[in-house]
Amino acid sequence: MIGILGGGQLARMLALAAVPLGLRVRTLDPNADSPAGHCAELVVAPYDDPAGLARLAAGCTAVTYEFENVPAAAVERLAGLGVAVRPAAGALAISQDRIPEKDCFNACGLPTAPYRAVDSRADLDAAVAAIGLPGVLKTRRFGYDGKGQKVLRRSEDLDAAWAELGRSPLIYEGFVPFDSECSLIAVRGGDGATAFYPLVENHHRDGILRLSICPGRGTAGLQAEAEAAAGRLLARLDYVGVLAVEFFRVGGRLLGNEMAPRVHNSGHWSIEGAECSQFENHIRAVAGLPLGSTRVRGAAAMVNLIGDFPDLRAVLAEPGVHLHHYGKEPRPGRKIGHLTVVADDHAALLGRLRRLAAVTGLELPGLDG
Ligand code: AMP
Numbered sequence: 001m002i003g004i005l006g007g008g009q010l011a012r013m014l015a016l017a018a019v020p021l022g023l024r025v026r027t028l029d030p031n032a033d034s035p036a037g038h039c040a041e042l043v044v045a046p047y048d049d050p051a052g053l054a055r056l057a058a059g060c061t062a063v064t065y066e067f068e069n070v071p072a073a074a075v076e077r078l079a080g081l082g083v084a085v086r087p088a089a090g091a092l093a094i095s096q097d098r099i100p101e102k103d104c105f106n107a108c109g110l111p112t113a114p115y116r117a118v119d120s121r122a123d124l125d126a127a128v129a130a131i132g133l134p135g136v137l138k139t140r141r142f143g144y145d146g147k148g149q150k151v152l153r154r155s156e157d158l159d160a161a162w163a164e165l166g167r168s169p170l171i172y173e174g175f176v177p178f179d180s181e182c183s184l185i186a187v188r189g190g191d192g193a194t195a196f197y198p199l200v201e202n203h204h205r206d207g208i209l210r211l212s213i214c215p216g217r218g219t220a221g222l223q224a225e226a227e228a229a230a231g232r233l234l235a236r237l238d239y240v241g242v243l244a245v246e247f248f249r250v251g252g253r254l255l256g257n258e259m260a261p262r263v264h265n266s267g268h269w270s271i272e273g274a275e276c277s278q279f280e281n282h283i284r285a286v287a288g289l290p291l292g293s294t295r296v297r298g299a300a301a302m303v304n305l306i307g308d309f310p311d312l313r314a315v316l317a318e319p320g321v322h323l324h325h326y327g328k329e330p331r332p333g334r335k336i337g338h339l340t341v342v343a344d345d346h347a348a349l350l351g352r353l354r355r356l357a358a359v360t361g362l363e364l365p366g367l368d369g
Contacts, residue, residue: 003056003063007034007042009326010066010263015040017279028056035326048073057083062286068095068261069142086286087261091237095261098140098171105256108236110229112256118170121162127172134175137161139168146207178248182216185267186230187242187281190288194234196227197294200266203366211364212266212302222254242282272322272340273300299349305337310360320352
């Protein structure tokens with residue numbers, strides 16, 4: 001039995017990957033109708049509820065999590081129950097705060113944009129004086145899908161940004177004029193073995209990921225550098241499981257932006273697009289099993305379904321397209337499913353994506369690049 005904190009779509013896809021390995025999954029989520037509950041045991045309780053955590057942990061080989069804002073108290077409680085939490089608490093703590101996260105990147109030889117902690121209005125002036133404009137002011141913790149951040153272009157922007165964000169601990173970063181955004185899905189097993197998927201190219205709109213393409217265009221020459229940096233991160237954090245590292249590709253280099261200590265939306269294409277998906281590899285890692293091959297079958301893409309479903313019959317009629325429905329009610333801005341698109345090579349993949357956009361009316365940014 002594997003335990004998962006959180007019962008959303010990531011836990012659902014982890015459960016679906018665990019079953020063929022002969023492993024059962026139990027999730028804990030405050031929501032009685034959470035997506036993972038359709039295919040795994042579900043404990044309905046708050047994340048820090050001692051009785052709920054004890055029920056989650058009972059009989060588990062290991063407990064993992066599907067989101068990085070897991071309360072530290074929950075992880076401590078699980079450790080106190082004698083169950084292994086993977087990835088370990090240290091990696092979780094670092095990824096919850098953008099300052100130690102970027103410190104860790106730099107310590108591992110992964111450069112970042114210049115950054116400074118901002119805890120007062122005077123700190124903001126000092127950070128802007130040191131780093132310059134434009135830049136991005138972000139909350140250090142609990143940011144997701146581009147929330148909790150403001151781009152500062154002129155000195156007149158500082159007051160409004162401070163008024164909006166100044167109640168939280170902040171970070172100011174130099175603005176990166178990136179050529180593209182990409183991510184590396186890495187995995188480390190309990191025995192220290194590592195494996196890496198090819199760099200993925202990511203396209204966002206309104207702060208939400210819309211389209212991922214693997215292998216990412218323009219990334220082949222950067223793969224070795226990305227793997228070396230991620231390998232150092234995994235070793236430093238004594239990491240077990242899947243780690244997603246997000247980068248800016250700029251002027252032929254990679255700058256680290258952030259990491260997620262879990263399976264990641266930009267790796268969802270791997271369910272049909274790779275020999276062993278990120279979900280299966282995460283389960284293998286936390287269960288102490290050998291890792292599977294990260295080889296991509298040709299080229300693959302992930303299209304997020306956000307807010308509402310397109311005509312699913314039309315989607316399913318398209319060759320090379322696979323539907324992953326999360327069992328959630330449609331709601332504006334909500335991720336309710338994704339499509340994996342697979343093809344023999346990039347040219348065929350882009351053709352399938354353009355056709356899919358035409359058939360469904362889905363807007364797919366990045367297809368003209
Ligand atoms: P984050 O929450 O750090 O992933 O930021 C959300 C999005 O904002 C990123 O995917 C980028 O598109 C953009 N962004 C964040 N930080 C920077 C930066 N320093 N320079 C340019 N764009 C950024």
